[in-house]
Amino acid sequence: MKLATVISALSLASAVQACARYKNCHCYDDKGMPDDTATRYACPTTMEQRTELGVTYHECHYYESTVFGPIALNNCRFRRWCRLAGATGGDASCRDKVRG
Known part of the structure; x- marks a missing residue:
C-alpha cells in the first residue's frame, strides 16, 4: 500500500513539473503542422x-x-487555449524556456 502511495505522489510531482514558462508557443493541427488560425486565437499578445x-x-x-520575475507563456495553459481555439493537434509547441 505504501509503494502505491509513493508512486502516485511521484507521478503527480512529475506532472506538476511538466508545466513551465516559455517566450514562444504555437498550436498544431492533427497532421502535426503548425495551426496559425488556432495560434492567433490562443495568443493573448504578439504574433x-x-x-x-x-x-x-x-x-x-x-x-x-x-x-517580481519574468512573465511568459505557460505551456500547459497555452495547450488548453489551443484546444479552445479549435486546434486539432494533441499538443502545443513552446520554445525559449524562461528561467527564474
Missing part, C-alpha cells in the same frame, strides 16, 4: 513569423521582465 525546416508559420511571443 511573430518563423520558418523551420522549410515551413513558415506564426507563433505567439510573450515575455516581460518585472521586479
Whole structure:
C-alpha cells in the first residue's frame, strides 16, 4: 500500500513539473503542422513569423521582465487555449524556456 502511495505522489510531482514558462508557443493541427488560425486565437499578445525546416508559420511571443520575475507563456495553459481555439493537434509547441 505504501509503494502505491509513493508512486502516485511521484507521478503527480512529475506532472506538476511538466508545466513551465516559455517566450514562444504555437498550436498544431492533427497532421502535426503548425495551426496559425488556432495560434492567433490562443495568443493573448504578439504574433511573430518563423520558418523551420522549410515551413513558415506564426507563433505567439510573450515575455516581460518585472521586479517580481519574468512573465511568459505557460505551456500547459497555452495547450488548453489551443484546444479552445479549435486546434486539432494533441499538443502545443513552446520554445525559449524562461528561467527564474
